[in-house]
Amino acid sequence: MVHKYILLLMSFSALILGCGVCLAGNGRMSGNDMNMEVKSVKVGGYVGGRIDDCFRHRVMEQDVDEIVEPFRHRVESWKWNSEFWGKWTLGAIGAYRYTGDAALYGKIAKSVGDIIATQTPDGYIGNYAPEYQTKKWDIWGQKYTMLGLLSWYELTGDRKALDAAAGVADHLLSQVGPGKTDIVLTGDYRGMPSSTVLEPIMSLYNKTGERRYLDFASYIVAQWETPEGPQLISRADVPVAMRFPHPDSWFSYENGQKAYEMMSCYEGLLEYYKVTENKADYDAVLKTYSHILAEEINVAGSGSAVECWYGGRALQTVPTYHTMETCVGFTWMQFCSRLLALTGDSRYADNIERTFYNAILGALKDDGCQIAKYTPLEGWRVEGERQCGLNINCCNANGPRAFAMIPALAYRADGDCLTVNFYGESEADVRLGKRSSLRVVQTGGYPVSGDVAVELSPSKPADFTVALRIPEWSRNAKARIISGTDTLAVSLGSLAAGEYARISRRWKAGDRVELSLDMTARVVERNGCQAIVRGPLVLARDSRFNDGFVDEGVVIQTASDGSVELTPVVGDGFAWMAFTAPMFVGTDLENNGKPRQIHLCDFASAGNTWDKSVRYRVWLPKTLNVMRGEYRAYNDGPADSAL
Numbered sequence: 351m352v353h354k355y356i357l358l359l360m361s362f363s364a365l366i367l368g369c370g371v372c373l374a375g376n377g378r379m380s381g382n383d384m385n386m387e388v389k390s391v392k393v394g395g396y397v398g399g400r401i402d403d404c405f406r407h408r409v410m411e412q413d414v415d416e417i418v419e420p421f422r423h424r425v426e427s428w429k430w431n432s433e434f435w436g437k438w439t440l441g442a443i444g445a446y447r448y449t450g451d452a453a454l455y456g457k458i459a460k461s462v463g464d465i466i467a468t469q470t471p472d473g474y475i476g477n478y479a480p481e482y483q484t485k486k487w488d489i490w491g492q493k494y495t496m497l498g499l500l501s502w503y504e505l506t507g508d509r510k511a512l513d514a515a516a517g518v519a520d521h522l523l524s525q526v527g528p529g530k531t532d533i534v535l536t537g538d539y540r541g542m543p544s545s546t547v548l549e550p551i552m553s554l555y556n557k558t559g560e561r562r563y564l565d566f567a568s569y570i571v572a573q574w575e576t577p578e579g580p581q582l583i584s585r586a587d588v589p590v591a592m593r594f595p596h597p598d599s600w601f602s603y604e605n606g607q608k609a610y611e612m613m614s615c616y617e618g619l620l621e622y623y624k625v626t627e628n629k630a631d632y633d634a635v636l637k638t639y640s641h642i643l644a645e646e647i648n649v650a651g652s653g654s655a656v657e658c659w660y661g662g663r664a665l666q667t668v669p670t671y672h673t674m675e676t677c678v679g680f681t682w683m684q685f686c687s688r689l690l691a692l693t694g695d696s697r698y699a700d701n702i703e704r705t706f707y708n709a710i711l712g713a714l715k716d717d718g719c720q721i722a723k724y725t726p727l728e729g730w731r732v733e734g735e736r737q738c739g740l741n742i743n744c745c746n747a748n749g750p751r752a753f754a755m756i757p758a759l760a761y762r763a764d765g766d767c768l769t770v771n772f773y774g775e776s777e778a779d780v781r782l783g784k785r786s787s788l789r790v791v792q793t794g795g796y797p798v799s800g801d802v803a804v805e806l807s808p809s810k811p812a813d814f815t816v817a818l819r820i821p822e823w824s825r826n827a828k829a830r831i832i833s834g835t836d837t838l839a840v841s842l843g844s845l846a847a848g849e850y851a852r853i854s855r856r857w858k859a860g861d862r863v864e865l866s867l868d869m870t871a872r873v874v875e876r877n878g879c880q881a882i883v884r885g886p887l888v889l890a891r892d893s894r895f896n897d898g899f900v901d902e903g904v905v906i907q908t909a910s911d912g913s914v915e916l917t918p919v920v921g922d923g924f925a926w927m928a929f930t931a932p933m934f935v936g937t938d939l940e941n942n943g944k945p946r947q948i949h950l951c952d953f954a955s956a957g958n959t960w961d962k963s964v965r966y967r968v969w970l971p972k973t974l975n976v977m978r979g980e981y982r983a984y985n986d987g988p989a990d991s992a993l
Contacts (some may be wrong), residue, residue: 386763386788387781391448394775396926400711403718404753405445408746410454411719412438414461417742417747421468427482431738435465437747441500443505444754462502465495466514472524473517478532484525484536489544492518496550500557512557519554522547523566533570534579538601539608540594542580543977545570546611548618552625565620565768571631574615578879580606582615586634589645591659591993600656604653607658609678613642613685620688631976639689642682642756643701649881649888649968650712650727650953651705652679666727667877667969674725676745680752681710687759690771696819698852699771702759703821703886707797710752711954713745716924721749722960727890728900728967731960761790767815769850773802786810797885798927800824800867807859815854818865822848823885828866833858849979871931873908879969880906882914882931882950889931890956892966894924895949898935900965903973907932907945917947923959937973939981 389739393401417434420426439458446454469475472770478488499515504509526533534541548570555563574582585593594606616635623631646653649667652674655662662673683702693847713722713731723734723745734743760772763780768788773796786809794801806816820827824847829840831853845851852861871884882889891900903938908914930947956966975981 436494441750
């Protein structure tokens with residue numbers, strides 16, 4: 351069995367300081383047998399406020415009885431409304447784990463009881479009429495129902511929820527399998543939505559030990575490799591947008607590019623791998639992850655068009671219909687979180703951070719009541735429609751799970767190591783062994799600045815390791831330890847980008863680690879366009895700054911290393927962060943031959959009113975200059991004397 355939190359053994363450098371500090375890369379440190387556990391986390395600052403907005407206005411204000419009602423009638427033949435209860439429940443439980451809100455707990459408890467009350471004697475919980483069961487989105491909906499029930503069981507230990515989930519699974523096993531309905535022939539997208547049921551089936555196996563669930567999981571994985579299946583293992587070497595021919599009918603069985611569902615299948619495969627330890631399955635996951643990262647994920651940390659992979663990384667500068675579905679962005683975060691938990695590779699956390707700060711925060715309306723279905727890199731936010739006759743849609747149901755993920759991943763405790771994955775204002779309470787505790791308080795201006803301060807206050811002095819994530823984009827990181835009146839520098843060799851800086855020592859109350867990350871803004875060029883990235887953030891022009899047309903051609907003035915000097919400015923009442931950058935604007939070098947300071951803001955703030963009269967843009971068209979040298983005006987300099 352693979353341990354849940356294996357850390358990759360990587361090269362390390364060490365420095366012994368006056369008070370016993372050991373620093374290393376991702377390698378696991380030997381230490382005492384201390385067992386840490388993160389008890390609670392509270393996120394502050396701007397991010398904490400947005401998380402609170404999402405939970406208060408999106409999760410709590412949902413009419414849950416409305417999304418339970420279809421389960422009581424079971425008349426559906428093709429729609430996907432059976433997914434909404436499970437998605438909302440997963441987000442609500444994540445919100446409750448974070449807030450401890452009693453009213454929210456009561457709301458979830460009632461809805462769980464209501465959904466169990468709809469279970470038929472044969473175990474089915476769903477909204478499809480008997481003659482249409484297993485067709486279209488029925489199994490997909492059952493997957494989410496089981497996940498919601500199992501999450502409630504994990505939170506409360508309520509056996510009725512576990513039994514109800516098992517009843518759903520057992521009914522499905524009576525309908526699908528060898529000699530019955532073939533799971534990859536159910537629904538659209540080469541059976542991938544139905545196949546995502548692999549995840550709750552593996553959860554049931556882990557919780558009950560019942561062999562039939564593992565056998566059914568093996569059946570699902572085997573059916574993937576049939577000619578009719580999505581061939582998720584055998585085609586893992588193929589780019590995800592090219593595994594099957596472009597379909598004539600987009601929303602059809604022939605479409606094998608569905609992004610969200612494909613990643614969900616691989617999440618289930620990871621759970622299957624943890625039990626079987628079949629290396630080929632794990633290799634398929636890693637290969638697919640690499641393809642998605644290299645060919646699909648854009649500068650804002652998300653991807654997809656019309657909910658499918660399309661080679662979007664190379665095409666991200668081109669206006670494209672229905673880009674960056676929120677469900678895709680969240681599932682990419684979740685996919686990375688599963689790999690982070692399994693490997694301990696900090697680069698997965700880098701991915702999560704980028705997607706959250708840009709695609710996910712950018713999808714939340716300014717008042718927190720709605721989550722955009724699509725969040726393109728230019729134009730305006732796309733409000734999700736009412737789906738299936740209900741006052742909800744897939745992304746409004748799913749999006750809160752992304753907000754709940756941040757406090758859940760901010761700190762990880764494993765043995766004698768506390769890992770800090772998410773920077774920003776926060777507080778955490780950690781259990782240290784059996785008799786002591788640890789208070790963690792994080793301050794600093796990150797990501798407005800690159801400054802991070804982590805104060806550690808164990809109830810009594812204790813030996814343990816603190817692992818600080820050094821993002822891959824931070825080319826130059828600095829750190830020091832302040833303990834009482836002593837200040838201890840951290841070796842630069844220990845602060846390698848894309849790894850954890852691990853600090854092992856005896857910590858006492860009030861000890862502080864100060865980290866400075868490199869937030870140098872840099873220009874990225876692609877397809878004759880430019881974008882500015884700063885740390886984990888991508889910046890955008892917004893028409894509300896009233897300093898020109900956001901679609902006009904510009905040349906961003908950069909240094910030889912591609913960096914650009916940003917000047918912080920007031921956000922004009924709508925932006926979390928705002929800057930100006932020097933740009934040559936337009937096509938007239940004679941009259942506009944000097945750079946102007948043009949406003950930009952963080953992508954999350956751009957267009958966050960959802961007002962179509964407000965336009966924003968990430969990729970700025972680069973004005974073409976056909977000269978090889980620097981332009982000089984006709985009447986400027988000694989060259990004029992020859993005229």
